[in-house]
Amino acid sequence: MSEALTPAVFHILLALATGDRHGYAIMKESLRQSEGTVRLGAGTLYGTLQRLIEAGYVAEAPRAGPRMFNGRQRRYYRITQEGRDALNGDVERMQGLVRAARILKAARGAAK
């Protein structure tokens, strides 16, 4: 069974799974995909990104030209294959938990 990712790591990897993003876009995407439950602060985000880069799950995206957002140059991040594997492993782990919970719920319903 794969290791459980922390909510911050899970949402950062999930935000990057659909394309390269800069830090602010990762924060906004995490908030959107978690329906407002995961609000990553900048310090938490960049600390986690640094650890993900060190672990080889995320890399800085190479720039073809200046990448600007709101008039400022931004650093973009990209998920690596190891990051995708970790994300997929965690999704499968959670799916397994949901399946187990459904089976338990169905068994309780049948027993009533």
Place this chain on the structure above:
Amino acid sequence: MIDGAAAIYRTLIRLYPHGFWRTFHDELENDFADGSREAGDAGGAALPLFWARALADLIRSLVREWLRTPWLLVLIVAAVLSVTIFSLTALQVARLPALLSRRVRAGGDPNAEALKAIVVLTAGALIPIAAAILASLWATAVRRRSRSRRSLLSRR
């Protein structure tokens, strides 16, 4: 007001460990500016709420990032070492006049006893200095190691 808050935030993020600050300060400042602008546009309590959240995150992440560095351990060890050595030296110096007069009364040579006292005092002063030099050398070596680890995230 937003500019003032941005200036305060810019100052506060300098409290992060230097490597973290050097790598991410531009992005932290940009994100704070963008977040402030968006919250300001939203109106109402959005802006103070954004600042309160930013401050709470700053405090949490400051603790987390400092705990990741060896510097916290270096500071604790240095503080414990300094207090211990200072206390021992102070104790030694405080006891010296009594020790000296007792030995002289017991028939010792006043000059020889004074010389011993000078030796003890000099050693008491030199030990903390030597300890501080050794601690600095160790801290420098630790810093070099952590710098080479941080090269994984080099600034462009």
